[in-house]
Amino acid sequence: MNVHQPRQRLVTLADVAREAGVGESTVSRVLRKHGSFSKGTQDRVAEAVAQLGYVPNRLAGSLAGSATSAGSQLVGIVIPSLTNIVFPELLRGIAGGLDAVGFQSVIAVSDYDAEREEALIGALLSWRPAGLIVTGLEHTPGAVARLRASGVRIVEMIDTDGPGLDIVVGFSNRAVGRVSAGHLLGRGYRRIGFVGHDLDRDLRAGKRLAGFAEALAAAGHPLRDREILAGPSSAAAGREALGRLLARRPDLDAVYFSNDDMALGGYFHCLEAGLSIPGGIALFGYNGLDITAAMPQPLSTVRTPRLRIGEVAAERLGAGGPSETVDLGFELIEGATA
Amino acid sequence: MNVHQPRQRLVTLADVAREAGVGESTVSRVLRKHGSFSKGTQDRVAEAVAQLGYVPNRLAGSLAGSATSAGSQLVGIVIPSLTNIVFPELLRGIAGGLDAVGFQSVIAVSDYDAEREEALIGALLSWRPAGLIVTGLEHTPGAVARLRASGVRIVEMIDTDGPGLDIVVGFSNRAVGRVSAGHLLGRGYRRIGFVGHDLDRDLRAGKRLAGFAEALAAAGHPLRDREILAGPSSAAAGREALGRLLARRPDLDAVYFSNDDMALGGYFHCLEAGLSIPGGIALFGYNGLDITAAMPQPLSTVRTPRLRIGEVAAERLGAGGPSETVDLGFELIEGATA
DNA sequence: ACAGCATTTGGCAGCGCTGCCAATCTGGTT
DNA sequence: AACCAGATTGGCAGCGCTGCCAAATGCTGT
Structure with missing residues (x-):
């Protein structure tokens, strides 16, 4: 079936009009419940539509309407x-x-x-x-x-x-960064790092980091280090990046992630490395994914609407x-x- | 801006034709690189298009083509x-x-x-x-x-x-179920349970379970118990469901999940309850989500293409x-x- | 210079539908 | 019985584009 057939002619509004014994514009009005028409007409049109299996052609409808109304749907x-x-x-x-x-x-x-x-x-x-x-x-x-x-x-x-x-x-993504920084500072963390992905492409992630770093700097505890992996965010990337970051800077007491996927990966890294959370290292994410609420320790994060x-x-x-x-x-x- | 204006008339192909000093069908041919036209014409059309900021109207194009060609794109x-x-x-x-x-x-x-x-x-x-x-x-x-x-x-x-x-x-979802069962049986698990979600709606999940249960029964080790939560799959649901199932049947040695989300939730449950995996309880998922590969213990699962x-x-x-x-x-x- | 052929081009009839307008019909009034 | 407002209806010209066809143009060989 369906092999290079020249596409059978489908049922048109004119066919319905003929079948129902009314004019085309009447069918159009009935179908769109627009303008006035009698109950009898409505029924006859409905029957013809069912009978013929009519499917309106919205390409035509939108084109016709485009002169005056709102364009396509x-x-x-x-x-x-x-x-x-x-x-x-x-x-x-x-x-x-x-x-x-x-x-x-x-x-x-x-x-x-x-x-x-x-x-x-x-x-x-x-x-x-x-x-x-x-x-x-x-x-x-x-x-x-x-x-x-x-x-x-x-x-x-x-x-x-x-x-x-x-x-x-x-x-405001920038505000998310600032608020996240404020939370970490408020909890007493001072040696803070960042783990992220492809910021050149995900500009919002870049803005969050900017807000975050700005707030840390303003408080006198500037961002200590960052590990940024090219490519999209993923748990695997977060896991690897946190590993690298902590290998380089074992003194960090908290890490901000570009999002929850990355943070979840970081969490897995800590589980495996036997690091206690948040005592050994604190993790903070972004997005508020459902999954993070099911973790043994719910992830600290920012939930976006x-x-x-x-x-x-x-x-x-x-x-x-x-x-x-x-x-x-x-x-x-x-x-x-x- | 954009407040209830009666939609300005946009540039049409006819406008382009006039601007370029050629016929409409010529513009159409050039734009679709269909049929033949000279390099000079092509350039003039291209310039007119750029000049006027013409955006083709595909509604019209598809409608016109619908008689003979393949319909809309x-x-x-x-x-x-x-x-x-x-x-x-x-x-x-x-x-x-x-x-x-x-x-x-x-x-x-x-x-x-x-x-x-x-x-x-x-x-x-x-x-x-x-x-x-x-x-x-x-x-x-x-x-x-x-x-x-x-x-x-x-x-x-x-x-x-x-x-x-x-x-x-x-x-074949049914085959997925069978193969998953085969794997668990092959590893020596015998007291097997199932944790799932809304099977009435997710019919593929139902088929997997059917194949799974069938293979277990055929091997003489029928499914011991199942815990099915209404609603969509999620880590939270998997976590809760596994908790319930194990409370009822602490003797189970393996659990098959309706998918990886559920399994990840189950994994979290085990972490929290201090159950060793797979010694205390084995977990098997479905889907092969990237995230499951980043877990401290990669999830045993079936990866779908x-x-x-x-x-x-x-x-x-x-x-x-x-x-x-x-x-x-x-x-x-x-x-x-x- | 001219026929013969391939290439390039423009005109125009639709594609199926909607909006406008005029025609018809309805029921109640005077 | 003539009249009128309002409800209901059909005809038809586009909406912007494509495909078909015929016309125009360019080249080649003789």
Whole structure:
């Protein structure tokens, strides 16, 4: 089946109209519950639709509507990664918010590559989406130009540390870094290190580190050392990086991780090396992944409102308000590791 | 900005044609690198496009092409969840395979609900996608009817235990269960239990358990007990469930988990309860998540070719071959916990 | 210089649907 | 019985693009 057939002609609205013995525009109105029509007509149309197995063609619908109404019912989404569980959670939030209004999402993954993001934005705009949701505030000039010229609602997610193009939904990554530093300092840690991943590409992680280091320096206990592995974050990377860092600086009393995956890896390293936590070494993460709450010692971390960010992003896309920044904040989880 | 404006008229292909001083069809040919045109024309068109900031309207393009060519360059995807990291990985594979051919994916999440899946399939088909990728082999009769009537290529992912509609890409979940049981039996475990999640909804997990229990029974060492928590899989659920199971049946010498998340939770339970692994109790998971390899004792589990499944699914969607089932197999990871 | 062929180009009819407008119908009024 | 507002309906011109076809152009050999 399905082998190079010239694609059978599918049932069209005109077929339904003929079958139901009414005009095309009437069918269109009934199907969209828009305008007025009698109960009898509605029933006859419904029957014809069922009879013929009609599936509306939204390409045609959106194209026709594009002159006057809101364009297609698609929303374009660009995220940097699918590997980091954070992004699927954002997507889940968006999907939830979106299908409340019958929109659907076209998703593209940039792999933390700004050039690629620009290309993807172009590709998504070619579907004349009702709006676009992108990640972060940093984009190539070309991408910004396209977004501006598109005339559609733009939502930038996750980061509020800087000016946005239209709607911004997230929290301050810099503040997360500062608060995390404050917590460690407050607990009396003084010889603090950092374990991270690819900061050149994950710009938010870079901002957190900047805020973190800044707060430490301001308190007079500057960051002692850092171990940064190229490549995406992972438990394996965190484990290896913490091993290296502690081999070099066994005197550290606390380590800040670029995220929970890395921190979990660090935790595994400590288990294996027989280091006591937080007495021997304190660990502090970022994200508040569910898994960290199930650890024998819950991870000390910062929980971010990922799902909510997605929901709000979706919601604002539909709404017609003015441009604005929505800061959803974050929550420090004390945990037992720092 | 962007407040209820009646959507400015965007640049169209006709505008480009006028600017470049050529006909519309010429612009169309140049842009799609289809048919023949001179270098000079190409340059003039390219310049006009850049000049005007033209973004093609794929809604119109797909609609126009739909009469003769393959329909839109969209691919619809239905997955049951975004929470379980497995599905984002599938998506990543699909995205990779798809953008090699310039297709884009519209993603819908069914929440393991068959009725919802049916509705989503309808919604996706209304975009006249080039193909549809769905999860698993079990669908409502209505969903099957729609898929059949759509006339597009259908790929069913992950599970090969049963007949498919068109292309099936995955592995045998039942076989995973059997092989896992074989491994435990081979290692001498005899008093075996199971910890799982929501099997009524996650049908693949149910099939694995069926295969597992069947193999145990065949060997004369039937499954001793099971603890199944409602709701999705998670480390927290695995931890709690293992606690309950062992409280009830402290004599168990091995436990099979519905997946690695659950197993990791079980591992945490053991750490906390001071149970030695695998001497006191052996743990066996499913999925081969990266994180389990970073554990102090790597988890014994079965690694599934998730990324590859996605890639192959995408690849087959484009290809025009006959219907078939592609079994990509799986790999048993010995690990250190069983 | 001219036929013969390949290459390049433009015109235009749809693709299936929606929005606008005019036509028809309904029921109640005067 | 004539009249009117409101409800219901159908016709049809696009939405922006692609595929088909015919026309124009460029080259070659004779």
